[in-house]
Amino acid sequence: MTRDYSQFLPLGGQTPPPEAQASLLSRLGWQPFFSRQTDPGTLGATPPARVTEVHRTGLRVRGDGFDDVIPAGPDATVGDWFLFDHETPAQSVLLERKSLFKRRAAGHDRRVQLIAANIDTAFVVSSCNADFNIARMERYIALAFEADVTPVILLTKADLCDDPDSYVQQAMSISDRVVVLALNALSTEPVAKLADWCKPGQTVAFLGSSGVGKSTLVNALFAEERAETADIREDDAKGRHTTTSRQMHFTRDGVAVLDTPGMRELQLTDVEDGIADLFSDVTELAATCKFNDCAHETEPGCAVSAAVKAGELDPARLARWRKLAAEDRFNSASLSERRSKDKTFGKMVRTIVKNRKKR
Structure with a gap:
């Protein structure tokens, strides 16, 4: 061509x-x-x-x-x-990937769905309204940590919020390793505030639910309409799907920009290390429990329970850690079992074919 x-x-x-x-x-x-x-x-x-x-x-x-x-x-x-x-x-x-985002696809077969590969920075986008959800952002951050990708939290619609600082403080509580930025996606702020990550040769991805402003941020970087946008519903701040497929755009300065559809469900699988990095405070406490198999409930000598009682660990954060860790264990085990069954079935087929050839 x-x-x-x-x-x-x-x-x-x-x-x-x-x-x-x-x-x-x-x-x-x-x-x-x-x-x-x-x-x-x-x-x-x-x-x-x-x-x-x-x-x-x-x-x-x-x-x-x-x-x-x-x-x-x-x-x-x-x-x-x-x-x-x-x-x-x-x-x-x-070619071998530098990084990979994946999730467990919907359905009963526990199939893995690949989201994106070879990303350098993941912009996890939320908005300063009813859509703001700590647990959802934590899922994206765990994915980024597992993939060894730099996560950055972007809080949009800060200009429409009476107290954007409260949203920033909540987002900062997720991890001290993640930068949090509040901005107006419809202004010139994105170009200036995201410049440190949007350099020539770099690949960045915008992740988040529908309506939080991912496509608007893409357009801001290009200073033109590259991605379709739509208004959110006023009653619940939910967005409409405007991006329907994963598509990579390239700025004139040589930055690869990935806009992704909003994901209603983000089931984690094979992200044990990412969860451990995200909840490093909890995993460090768990390592000091009296028993190696401590369930952090009623066991004596549990450092995690002691931290909760002392007010040093938020019970809600502990509950989210439990949920993500249990989900990842379940999905990862299911995938391993399916792979084992597939391997056994393939071996059986090869044996049958081999025996037929001997006849």
Whole structure:
């Protein structure tokens, strides 16, 4: 396809010089982590390509000078990098991920749904109204910690709130490792306040429920309408789905920006370490309990119960930790059991086929 530099041009709109053209790949988010997985001698035949959109019929991939579609597969998601095979796209090689967001999909089969890959910063978006929910934000933060992605909490609609500081203080109680910013998504604030994370070659994602302003923030970074937006319902501050698929946009400065649909349900799986990092205060206390198998209820010598009684640990925070840890254990165990059954079934099929061949 014809090479298109338009969305990578600086604000002046001039054609980029040769050195700028050479950096187009890095503007898609290409980093040394990925280049170390390649053989420079084969990049001409199988150049790097990034998944920028996910559809039921295929994956849109973009590289230096091409924009194509490869068959959809269950093991790829938006943000992934492939070594693109022009002759047989289905045989394109998926590179190892730097990070991965996933959740347990709805249904009874405990299937894992991939959300996004190779994200550097996750902006967890909530709003200063009835939608504000500590427990929901904690789920996103646990995902980010598990994926080794930098989480930042963004509180929108601060200009419409009488006391935005109270929301900021509540959000800051989630983790001392997470920056919390209150802003007006309809102003010029996002460009200035998010500049530290939105640098050339970086990939950022906006996560949160519908109506909190994710698409508005995307548009603010581009200073134009890139993502569709809609007003929230006045009675309960709930939003309408305007983003219906995960799609990656690229600023003229070379920042990859991912807008995601609002998720009504975010079931955690395989995020034990992320939960431990999120609730580091609780896990550190649990490590000092008298018994290794302490359930932190009525056992003697329980440091967690003692901290609650002393007013040093919020009972509501402890309850949220219990809920997330139990959910993760259940979903992770279910997935392990299903994988074991699949492996056993596959072995049985291979044995049957082998015996038939002997007849």
